Amino acid sequence: MRQALIVWGGWEGHEPEQGARAVKALLEEEGFGVRVETTTAAFADPALAELSLIVPIYTMSKLSKDEERNLTKAVEGGVGLGGYHGGMGDAFRESTDYQFMCGGQWVAHPGNIIDYRVNVTRRDDPIMSGIDDFSYRSEQYYMHVDPANEVLATTTFSGDHAPWIDGVVMPVVWKRRHGQGKVFYSSLGHAAAEFEVPQMRTIIRRGLAWAAR
Template identity: 35%
Template sequence: MKVLIVRGGWDGHRPVEATEMFRPFLAANGFEIEVSESTTVYGQASVMAEVDLIVQCVTMSQIAPEEVAGLRAAVAAGTGFAGWHGGIADSFRASSDYLQLVGGQFATHPSKEPGACGGDETDNFLRHRVELTALGREHPITAGLDDFELTTEQYWVLTDDLNDVLATTTHPVQPWHPWHRPIVSPAVWTRQWGRGRIVVTTPGHSLDVLGNPNVRTVIERGMLWASRTASAS
């Protein structure tokens, strides 16, 4: 089995350190690991044809049309695609073809009450709950887990109903925000694209969140579930 780790984009999500956290797990599960610091690899059809799983951690950034076409073709042919937080749900904002493939786009992470904000990233760290759906309580990625709480960015995500949602998080109504009813966003979802499987986990802003046992379990199980060998069985 072969996994391609593609990383880069905004440094704030620590793409190198974050992906390195999962290298031992992938190696222990029999994956030959290749790392690319650029999305140009997506445009190399001969390389992509040999990949069973892509783990992407590229926040924002840009992608060339031939690269996103190569990524879409590989997933449709059976290559798994997995990632977390902005590395997959806030990548390549200008590419509608990428957004259609992944099935969700980061919109915002609401902040604390303005008077409690100090001007750093913790302004957007809110205590919130990740709740499993009925499907999530049975799905191999999340079965056996319980709802859990995190203090970190709480992603508000725009999505469509091709996604199978395994967990959600609810943005409450607060007097300093302009929305008027609670908003439920998917926190973990899967998506079938051709013969390929996609898994998105929205928590993962920092290394400590990736180290949370619940978050790490979801990501690790998701990578195995998405891989070509799993989807073909």
């Protein structure tokens, strides 16, 4: 049985505990054994290297150097990393090695909770198979992203809330490699209730399963 670790905490506005429960249920449906921890100390455990998948749900906060080093080393060695929204894409702002591994970092969500479109760019990818472009209501993440990412879906900013970004096309879902490990990320999921959106739930479920070794 593949083993996954979820580590949740940080800023409570992203409902990390509820999100961890939703992700745990998805992974168990996929046949994973799932362990849940609530402190970043879990990232310093040498046993990380034996896992199939790590899911951080930990907006902002800080990693110690030992935690950062052990986590990135585990992924470089082949452990999968996957996550969503600020729990992975706005975690550990001072840890540039962590950001290098994730492939992006949140910087803004103009307008806060708004309606926007998600455009599927890789319909041939198994993670996105059968999913058409869809409307979404949440924070539309503006991110600094790695051009090495394999982008699976994007969103286009209207400029209504920041005129200077009118027409900017921003990645929403991507996958990538970091060493021997596979990394998956989706910027959807500000609130745990968004797991009830079929497209969001399917993308997260498939993406995490893909990332796991």
